[in-house]
Amino acid sequence: MTARRRIDLAVSDEPPTCPRCAGRGLALVRVPYGWTNAAGVPVRSRTGIVLCERCDADTPHAAPLITWFHVHGRVRDDTGAEFARVLRAWAEHAEVPPLDERALEDEIALWGRGAL
Template sequence: MTEQRQIDIMITGEPPTCPRCGEEGLLLVDVPYGWTNAGGTAADGRNGVVLCAGCDARVPHAAPLITWFHVHGVADDGDDEFVRLLVAWAQHVHGSALDMDALDAEAELWRHGLL
């Protein structure tokens, strides 16, 4: 049996900004992530992921949801089609993998008082 992940839609006053291109996104979701740290301990948490019409247009599970937004404009959890498309996309959404090089660089800046 496949384990279901809880994906939370984040409601904000303004549309989310896509961290990849800087343009206005369509939807922000909070997805679980997990990895094993250097000590072998599991590190679990949640990460925000933006659905972006430009960046995700060619992503198979995102394209139908993007089209839904172009037709309907605003998320509506009472719309069965929206919910179906959202679930299909969300099953394939994953937060960014931990970038150890970026983490090490940020830690180094912090140690030198530059953050």
């Protein structure tokens, strides 16, 4: 049996913003994330992944969760178990895009110039 990665659901009254299309997302989860830096040292952290009905429509495991949101809207006592099941199925397979080091360097430069 493989270990499940720990996911944290970010709960808010406001829906998350999709970082890909800037539209309204359905859910935000935080998952383990990491890479190996230039010195060969593993860097471990957590990062957020937004479920977006437009951007994730063709993403494996996302369709049941997107459908769940359309049918139920919010989690209630009687829908919590089903929600947890489809959320975990999606989050277990959700891909974290690789770190874009160039974009990171550009953002650091903008921040250093006070442009952010």
